[in-house]
Amino acid sequence: xxxxxxxxDLAALTLxxxxxxxxxxxxxxFSFNASKxxxxxxxxxxxxxxxxxxxxxxxxxxxxxxxxxxxxATAALVLGTMAGxxxxxxxxxxxxxxxxxxxxxxxxxxxxxxxxxLLLLFVSLDVxxxxxxxxxxxxxxxxxxxxVVVQARLLTFDRSLEEAAMDLGAPPLRTFRLVTxxxxxxxxxxxxxxxxxxxxxxxxxxxxxxxxxATTLPMRIYGQARLGVTPEINAVCTMLVALVTIVVLVIxxxxxxxxxxxxxxxGPAGRxx
Amino acid sequence: xxxxxxxxRLALGRLLLIGVPFAxxxxxxxxxxxxxxxxxxxxxxxxxxxxxxxVEWVEEAGExxxxxxxxVQNYLTLVGDGLxxxxxxxxxxxxxxxxxxxxxxxxxIALGMARCPPRVRPFLLLAVMLPFWTSFLIRVYAWxxxxxxxxxxxxxxxxxxxxxxxxxxxxxxxxxxIGIVYSYLPFMILPIFANLEKHDPSLLEAAxxxxxxxxxxxxxxxxxxxxxxILAGCFLVFIPAVGEFVxxxxxxxxxxxxxxxxxxxxxxxxxxWPLASAVAIAxxxxxxxxxxxxxRLQALGRLR
Numbered sequence: 104x105x106x107x108x109x110x111x112d113l114a115a116l117t118l119x120x121x122x123x124x125x126x127x128x129x130x131x132x133f134s135f136n137a138s139k140x141x142x143x144x145x146x147x148x149x150x151x152x153x154x155x156x157x158x159x160x161x162x163x164x165x166x167x168x169x170x171x172x173x174x175x176a177t178a179a180l181v182l183g184t185m186a187g188x189x190x191x192x193x194x195x196x197x198x199x200x201x202x203x204x205x206x207x208x209x210x211x212x213x214x215x216x217x218x219x220x221l222l223l224l225f226v227s228l229d230v231x232x233x234x235x236x237x238x239x240x241x242x243x244x245x246x247x248x249x250x251v252v253v254q255a256r257l258l259t260f261d262r263s264l265e266e267a268a269m270d271l272g273a274p275p276l277r278t279f280r281l282v283t284x285x286x287x288x289x290x291x292x293x294x295x296x297x298x299x300x301x302x303x304x305x306x307x308x309x310x311x312x313x314x315x316x317a318t319t320l321p322m323r324i325y326g327q328a329r330l331g332v333t334p335e336i337n338a339v340c341t342m343l344v345a346l347v348t349i350v351v352l353v354i355x356x357x358x359x360x361x362x363x364x365x366x367x368x369x370g371p372a373g374r375x376x
Numbered sequence: 377x378x379x380x381x382x383x384x385r386l387a388l389g390r391l392l393l394i395g396v397p398f399a400x401x402x403x404x405x406x407x408x409x410x411x412x413x414x415x416x417x418x419x420x421x422x423x424x425x426x427x428x429x430x431v432e433w434v435e436e437a438g439e440x441x442x443x444x445x446x447x448v449q450n451y452l453t454l455v456g457d458g459l460x461x462x463x464x465x466x467x468x469x470x471x472x473x474x475x476x477x478x479x480x481x482x483x484x485i486a487l488g489m490a491r492c493p494p495r496v497r498p499f500l501l502l503a504v505m506l507p508f509w510t511s512f513l514i515r516v517y518a519w520x521x522x523x524x525x526x527x528x529x530x531x532x533x534x535x536x537x538x539x540x541x542x543x544x545x546x547x548x549x550x551x552x553x554i555g556i557v558y559s560y561l562p563f564m565i566l567p568i569f570a571n572l573e574k575h576d577p578s579l580l581e582a583a584x585x586x587x588x589x590x591x592x593x594x595x596x597x598x599x600x601x602x603x604x605x606i607l608a609g610c611f612l613v614f615i616p617a618v619g620e621f622v623x624x625x626x627x628x629x630x631x632x633x634x635x636x637x638x639x640x641x642x643x644x645x646x647x648x649w650p651l652a653s654a655v656a657i658a659x660x661x662x663x664x665x666x667x668x669x670x671x672r673l674q675a676l677g678r679l680r
Contacts, residue, residue, distance in 0.1 A: 108491040115484035116492075116500070122481070123507050123561065126518035129528060133521065142521070142531050186397040196394060205401040211667055213619025215636045216656045219643060220408030223653070226425050227411055243404040246397065275386065304511045307621055311643075321513050328513075328626060332521040340514040351509050355502055 127344060134337035151338035161323055161339060168303055168320035171234065175241040176299035182242065183249025183294060190250065191257040209247045217244060218311030225312065232314030240312040241305060245298035252297065256290035289358060296354065300347065416653035417446040427649050450654035460655065463633040464662065470549065470624075470634060471617035474556035478613050479606065481557060482564035486605075487598070489565070490572035497573070504569075508562040516555055516626050523551050523627070547629035555623040560616065564609040571605030572598070604674075611670045615663060635659055 108116070134152075138145025155161055186206055193199075209217060221240045225232055264286070268278040284291075306321040313319065320339075327336050419428040434443040454460045489500045507515065522528045523546040530542040545551050575598070583593040599606075621636040628634070635655065643652040 107493065108488055111484070112488035112491050116488040119481070119485035119488070119565075120503060122558070123504070126515065126522060126558070127507065127510065129522065130514070130518040142526060142528055182397050182400055185393055186401075189394050189397065193390070193394065198398070202394070202398055202401075205398075205405050209405055211615055211663070213616070213621075213636055213659060213663070215619060215621050215639045216412075216659060219639065219652060219656050220412045221404065223411045223415055223649070224404070224408040239404060243401070246400065250397075274382075275389065300509055304513065306513050307640075321511070324513055324517065325622075325626075328517045328520065332517070332524065336517065337521075340511070340517065343514060344510050347509050347511070348506065351502075351506060359498075 130337055131341045134341040136334055151334040154335050155338045164318050164320040164323040167317055171238050172299045172302040174238050175245050175302040176295045178242045179245035179249050179298040180295045182246040184253050186250035187253025190254045206247050206250050209244045214307035218308040222311040233317040236312045237309050240308050241302040245301050248297055249294035252290055252294040256287050412653045412656050415650055416450055416657050418650050419447045420648050420650050426647050450650050454654055454658055463635045463638040466633045467618050467635040471614050474553050474617050475610050475614045478557045478564045486565050486568035486572055489569050504562050504565050516622055519555055549632055551627040552624050552632055555627045556617050560613040563612040567608040568602055568605040571602045575601050
């Protein structure tokens with residue numbers, strides 16, 4: 104569509120982005136409100152941030168969430184990369200259809216069902232619930248997301264470099280490490296972040312699979328939000344939003360730079376689309 | 377020629393590559409479903425865990441029996457008790473309404489994005505994606521402060537003199553619809569935009585040159601060409617919306633029935649695990665049908 108945006112398009116874009124961003128902006132603004140009321144502006148203040156940083160329960164929950172998210176993202180990266188490789192590179196093996204189904208199905212599964220089914224598994228295996236059961240649950244669905252990201256990358260992958268390495272006598276594992284891995288590394292970084300963000304955000308599956316002493320940050324936020332809107336939660340949410348926004352912006356700027364570099368001149372790993 | 381040892385190593389590597397993720401997903405995705413199915417046929421009990429086994433060795437008159445007791449009542453309750461059917465029906469209705477609303481909101485945005493110069497588009501795309509990375513829970517929570525009786529929306533409308541009494545929006549179905557449209561909007565915008573972006577503008581120019589009015593050209597050219605994107609977007613919104621828990625729980629009222637929330641309450645509040653499992657199985661069947669339908673449509677679209 105070459106013809107530029109008309110007044111109608113500009114209005115749609117303005118209203119659309121206002122709709123997408125205003126609620127978050129309002130949330131952020133009111134986290135700096137001196138008044139306890141969430142709708143009346145009582146002057147600028149950082150008191151709610153102070154309250155958050157001295158709230159041991161919230162800090163504990165944040166530690167649990169970050170720990171779960173870190174282990175989840177790392178484990179899901181390994182498992183998801185393997186699954187993605189299997190989906191694209193191994194054409195036939197018994198159970199391929201089942202394998203594909205198991206990778207895709209968790210993506211469309213309602214969270215309440217995933218959470219319930221995993222809890223029932225842990226109960227029947229008599230596993231004590233806590234940090235590790237939440238991590239296993241998160242790793243399972245995050246693996247599927249990473250697998251899809253890796254699969255998408257491998258489908259547009261130029262295999263001639265791998266073939267060259269193999270022809271020159273590099274064994275498969277070495278070829279993977281020296282040729283394939285560097286080429287798909289940006290997608291892997293994206294997959295790791297996606298897994299981290301998904302784990303950090305999850306409320307439902309964690310609520311089902313957690314146990315005493317492993318309350319995650321979303322569970323705390325949810326518990327307080329049910330009782331009503333408070334500036335303290337606004338402050339927690341603002342910190343989370345800021346963290347995610349900074350990370351996503353940095354990543355996309357880095358990727359733009361990389362793409363620009365590749366366009367100027369193909370470096371050692373530059374030719375791939 | 378490759379040696380035998382090397383071939384063995386290759387085969388082992390391949391086996392590991394397939395085996396590890398296969399075993400993980402089998403253990404933590406497939407196996408749990410068989411347990412849900414089993415539990416949906418067992419009897420609730422006041423015990424820890426709160427259900428009875430379905431397979432038991434029973435001794436009767438000195439003889440040993442392997443007794444299998446399948447409690448069909450859980451499913452009969454689903455059909456017989458109006459509450460569950462109503463919850464299913466209202467989940468489908470709310471999800472469908474929200475999908476249509478999301479389409480109406482997303483289409484002009486996607487169209488506006490596609491008409492922007494190509495160098496601006498990546499930034500717009502990032503701007504659409506960014507809220508998706510931000511926590512889902514936080515985005516729903518943000519609406520609580522806006523929609524409540526003494527919230528910002530009412531304060532604004534009262535100040536403008538548009539209303540005399542604050543509107544009750546929070547804890548109603550309207551709030552749930554707003555929440556779903558807001559949360560899933562990026563999923564609707566992205567596939568439609570991806571489709572519109574690829575269109576050849578000369579088609580529209582040709583239609584207008586031949587005397588077609590722009591609105592007719594839009595309806596007869598732009599919309600049909602964007603159909604795959606529209607379909608994909610609708611399913612990406614509809615399917616998760618049906619099973620949604622957080623949005624009806626935080627924004628809806630006690631009378632907003634949605635099946636994901638019913639399952640949650642059955643499990644956490646009533647502690648009826650077998651019935652919750654039966655709800656899960658019914659939900660799966662309910663969702664499998666539209667998903668299979670969608671995949672068929674996609675396959676057909678690819679053939680064409």
